[in-house]
Amino acid sequence: KAGVTQTPRYLIKTRGQQVTLSCSPISGHRSVSWYQQTPGQGLQFLFEYFSETQRNKGNFPGRFSGRQFSNSRSEMNVSTLELGDSALYLCASSFGGESYEQYFGPGTRLTVT
Amino acid sequence: GNSVTQMEGPVTLSEEAFLTINCTYTATGYPSLFWYVQYPGEGLQLLLKATKADDKGSNKGFEATYRKETTSFHLEKGSVQVSDSAVYFCALSDRSNAGKSTFGDGTTLTVKP
Numbered sequence: 001k002a003g004v005t006q007t008p009r010y011l012i013k014t015r016g017q018q019v020t021l022s023c024s025p026i027s028g029h030r031s032v033s034w035y036q037q038t039p040g041q042g043l044q045f046l047f048e049y050f051s052e053t054q055r056n057k058g059n060f061p062g063r064f065s066g067r068q069f070s071n072s073r074s075e076m077n078v079s080t081l082e083l084g085d086s087a088l089y090l091c092a093s094s095f096g097g098e099s100y101e102q103y104f105g106p107g108t109r110l111t112v113t
Numbered sequence: 114g115n116s117v118t119q120m121e122g123p124v125t126l127s128e129e130a131f132l133t134i135n136c137t138y139t140a141t142g143y144p145s146l147f148w149y150v151q152y153p154g155e156g157l158q159l160l161l162k163a164t165k166a167d168d169k170g171s172n173k174g175f176e177a178t179y180r181k182e183t184t185s186f187h188l189e190k191g192s193v194q195v196s197d198s199a200v201y202f203c204a205l206s207d208r209s210n211a212g213k214s215t216f217g218d219g220t221t222l223t224v225k226p
Contacts, residue, residue: 033213042217050212055212056212056213058213094212100145101159101162101206102159102214103159
């Protein structure tokens with residue numbers, strides 16, 4: 001079974017621009033979560049989607065948004081990029097039932113200059 | 114809210130040494146507990162899990178026991194290898210926050226031959 005895939009793997013953007021990251025979960029998984037990983041803050045939860053609905057949201061500004069499609073693929077968007085948005089963005093999928101373990105993709109490395 | 118505290122790193126060991134990485138947690142409900150491992154340039158991989166008190170998770174020689182009385186989930190391995198060098202994350206997830214895992218800060222393990 002194919003794992004979680006994320007595209008693109010690397011991205012360089014300029015301050016003020018916007019970016020869209022994509023995540024394809026493991027087949028059959030209905031929950032997709034997004035995390036931001038930085039050396040200073042560690043792994044921080046952004047949001048989680050289940051069956052196209054946002055079920056949980058972390059403490060990030062409204063510039064960070066996401067959505068999930070009917071095939072469970074998910075996108076996250078960051079508008080008006082800031083230097084501090086430079087990070088590894090990780091997507092994780094799970095069945096979404098009572099099994100809570102998550103399966104992570106390789107991440108998208110975003111660099112904002 | 115939920116929180117996870119891991120022993121601070123980095124940890125440096127010689128090959129075949131015994132490994133312990135301490136993890137304690139705070140949670141309002143009855144969480145599931147996990148250890149994830151991250152190799153350089155990659156996403157997180159689920160290493161092992163335990164879903165209820167006294168459960169022991171094990172995988173690839175690593176073990177951890179869910180101790181409710183001490184709210185701990187310490188990771189152990191009897192004989193580490195150079196290939197075990199990575200960052201290890203303790204995490205929890207519960208029913209009220211499905212899809213939102215709470216992670217510790219990570220512990221960097223380096224194993225020298």
